[in-house]
Amino acid sequence: MIETRELTKKFGPLTAVDGISLEIGEGEIFGLLGPNGAGKTTLISMLITLLPPTSGKATVNGFDVVARKSDVRKSIGVVFQEPSVDDLLTGRENLELHAMLYAMPREIRRKRMDEVLGLVELAGRADDLVKTYSGGMRRRLELARGLMHHPKVLFMDEPTLGLDPQTRKHIWEYILRLAKEENITIMLTTHYLDEADAVCRKVAIIDFGRIAATGTPKRLKHDVGGDIVAIKQKGFDPKCLEGLGFVAKFEAKADGVEITVRDAHKNLQKLLSEIGDIESVEVREASLDDVFFKYTGKKYREEGGEGGWAERVMSSAGR
Amino acid sequence: MAETLGGLEGIYAIWLREIKVYTREKERIVSSLVNPLLWIFAFGTGLGANVVIPNVPVNYQHYIFPGIMVMAVLFTSVFYGMYVIWDRKLDFLKEVLVAPLSRTNVLLGKMLGGVTDSMIQACVLFAVAYLLGIPLTPYSLAVSLLTMFLIGVCMTSLGLAFGGFLSTIESFQLVINFVVWPVFFFSGALFPLTGLPPWLQLVTYADPLTYAVDAMRGAMFGLNVFPIWLDLAAIALFCIPAIALGSFAFSRMGKI
Numbered sequence: 329m330i331e332t333r334e335l336t337k338k339f340g341p342l343t344a345v346d347g348i349s350l351e352i353g354e355g356e357i358f359g360l361l362g363p364n365g366a367g368k369t370t371l372i373s374m375l376i377t378l379l380p381p382t383s384g385k386a387t388v389n390g391f392d393v394v395a396r397k398s399d400v401r402k403s404i405g406v407v408f409q410e411p412s413v414d415d416l417l418t419g420r421e422n423l424e425l426h427a428m429l430y431a432m433p434r435e436i437r438r439k440r441m442d443e444v445l446g447l448v449e450l451a452g453r454a455d456d457l458v459k460t461y462s463g464g465m466r467r468r469l470e471l472a473r474g475l476m477h478h479p480k481v482l483f484m485d486e487p488t489l490g491l492d493p494q495t496r497k498h499i500w501e502y503i504l505r506l507a508k509e510e511n512i513t514i515m516l517t518t519h520y521l522d523e524a525d526a527v528c529r530k531v532a533i534i535d536f537g538r539i540a541a542t543g544t545p546k547r548l549k550h551d552v553g554g555d556i557v558a559i560k561q562k563g564f565d566p567k568c569l570e571g572l573g574f575v576a577k578f579e580a581k582a583d584g585v586e587i588t589v590r591d592a593h594k595n596l597q598k599l600l601s602e603i604g605d606i607e608s609v610e611v612r613e614a615s616l617d618d619v620f621f622k623y624t625g626k627k628y629r630e631e632g633g634e635g636g637w638a639e640r641v642m643s644s645a646g647r
Numbered sequence: 648m649a650e651t652l653g654g655l656e657g658i659y660a661i662w663l664r665e666i667k668v669y670t671r672e673k674e675r676i677v678s679s680l681v682n683p684l685l686w687i688f689a690f691g692t693g694l695g696a697n698v699v700i701p702n703v704p705v706n707y708q709h710y711i712f713p714g715i716m717v718m719a720v721l722f723t724s725v726f727y728g729m730y731v732i733w734d735r736k737l738d739f740l741k742e743v744l745v746a747p748l749s750r751t752n753v754l755l756g757k758m759l760g761g762v763t764d765s766m767i768q769a770c771v772l773f774a775v776a777y778l779l780g781i782p783l784t785p786y787s788l789a790v791s792l793l794t795m796f797l798i799g800v801c802m803t804s805l806g807l808a809f810g811g812f813l814s815t816i817e818s819f820q821l822v823i824n825f826v827v828w829p830v831f832f833f834s835g836a837l838f839p840l841t842g843l844p845p846w847l848q849l850v851t852y853a854d855p856l857t858y859a860v861d862a863m864r865g866a867m868f869g870l871n872v873f874p875i876w877l878d879l880a881a882i883a884l885f886c887i888p889a890i891a892l893g894s895f896a897f898s899r900m901g902k903i
């Protein structure tokens with residue numbers, strides 16, 4: 329459904345997308361992950377015909393994004409990262425405009441409009457001018473609009489950015505159902521790695537315009553090499569890990585160490601006895617955060633201290 | 648067939664958006680009327696008190712009225728077109744640019760929106776003309792409206808072309824000074840076309856506004872230099888490259 333070969337975009341001296349080759353099958357949900365400035369939006373902009381590639385090729389729904397622009401546009405729907413709903417119109421007028429631009433069959437317009445407005449809980453504000461909306465409400469309208477015409481291929485650039493957890497959940501449920509019932513292919517970017525893990529069949533990690541890794545979330549997590557054992561200990565000495573075959577790798581921290589351990593559940597006892605006295609220990613399965621760190625050397629949510637860990641602990645505690 | 652219908656609906660959708668936005672922004676309508684009124688009342692009355700154009704049986708204020716109406720259309724149209732720079736900056740346009748609608752149709756929708764704005768403005772100016780005692784017959788009204796429609800099409804397309812090619816708001820000033828004012832001053836809006844030095848004569852003939860002013864002066868006062876049908880044909884001819892240029896600008900328009 330989406331295929332790119334050595335797709336490249338240069339802005340002057342800067343190579344924003346650097347020879348990306350991807351293949352995404354029909355009905356697949358594909359996640360692009362990567363730090364700010366990695367080139368995700370630039371890649372999508374080329375696929376949706378807004379930016380001409382510098383070199384390389386890409387097809388969407390079988391149509392070349394340069395030579396067959398109008399066929400590509402007929403096949404796609406887009407939720408932009410930057411707000412693009414019209415401030416000077418009401419929410420409903422924005423959706424009506426969309427329905428007309430996409431020549432949606434008249435019979436379903438009303439029904440769809442009510443459906444998506446209900447989904448994003450904007451039915452009560454639909455007749456207010458968008459300039460009176462809050463940031464999150466605009467985002468929701470933007471999403472509602474993108475979901476309205478059920479395209480063959482849907483591009484969503486950070487669809488849930490800035491939405492509250494409740495709304496995010498509803499949206500993802502709807503998207504998953506939509507993808508399944510209508511066999512829609514979806515390419516999305518997100519900085520919420522747990523969402524990507526739950527939703528995407530495949531993900532690609534992009535850094536500096538290149539694909540650092542691609543595969544199913546499961547596969548990628550497996551490739552991290554095991555479970556993560558985080559230990560707090562004063563004066564940790566790496567020597568004690570020598571000769572332990574089940575230690576894939578470790579990384580010293582200010583107040584301890586994070587060790588990647590194969591079959592942690594079996595080997596924890598042995599590991600701890602080698603390390604000696606500790607303050608605390610946490611064991612967790614590798615997550616996409618670890619995958620992300622492995623390939624980009626960057627952590628999400630630096631403020632969380634432990635790369636998404638704190639965040640996850642908090643959310644599982646029912647925050 | 649379904650394709651063309653879809654295209655028409657797309658054009659309508661974009662037109663409708665423009666009209667809704669225009670009628671909601673009352674400030675824009677009011678401010679677009681200030682400039683022409685200043686010309687008519689300050690300049691027209693002031694100069695008219697001291698100047699009599701030979702062989703012209705109408706007072707100067709009346710004489711420049713068609714020119715000022717055309718000027719109002721000129722400014723509104725070009726400004727409207729260049730507004731696209733804003734739209735692109737603020738990303739409103741992206742939604743339209745990825746929609747399955749040919750860029751020519753996007754241009755047509757936008758252009759008709761701009762022309763409608765100009766026509767609304769023109770109707771207000773007709774009321775002023777009536778109050779000033781300018782002879783308005785069904786014939787002169789019809790010719791004037793048609794003229795302004797055509798010049799609106801031409802100038803809005805040109806403005807949209809500039810809006811599509813240029814990417815900074817600063818270039819607004821450039822276009823105003825190097826295109827809009829010259830087009831106005833060389834059009835004969837403020838002076839008769841007869842008895843000019845040859846170079847000026849030539850320049851005025853190359854200016855689409857000349858024919859618009861001539862047609863309306865002809866319809867209102869019988870003071871035309873060319874036959875009116877020729878005036879209209881000339882403006883229509885100018886519309887073709889203008890639309891083509893706008894369409895080209897839109898076809899290559901992407902993200903800024």
Ligand SMILES: Nc1ncnc2c1ncn2[C@@H]1O[C@H](COP(=O)(O)OP(=O)(O)OP(=O)(O)O)[C@@H](O)[C@H]1O
Pocket residue numbers: 339342344362363364365366367368369370371409903
């Ligand atoms: N129009 C442009 N002109 C010049 N440079 C650009 C342009 N658009 C993007 N870039 C650069 O290309 C690089 C990739 O940007 P892009 O927007 O694709 O990143 P991203 O992965 O979407 O990041 P984010 O997560 O912040 O949205 C950045 O370094 C950016 O500065």
Ligand SMILES: [Mg+2]
Pocket residue numbers: 368369370409485
């Ligand atoms: Mg981005």
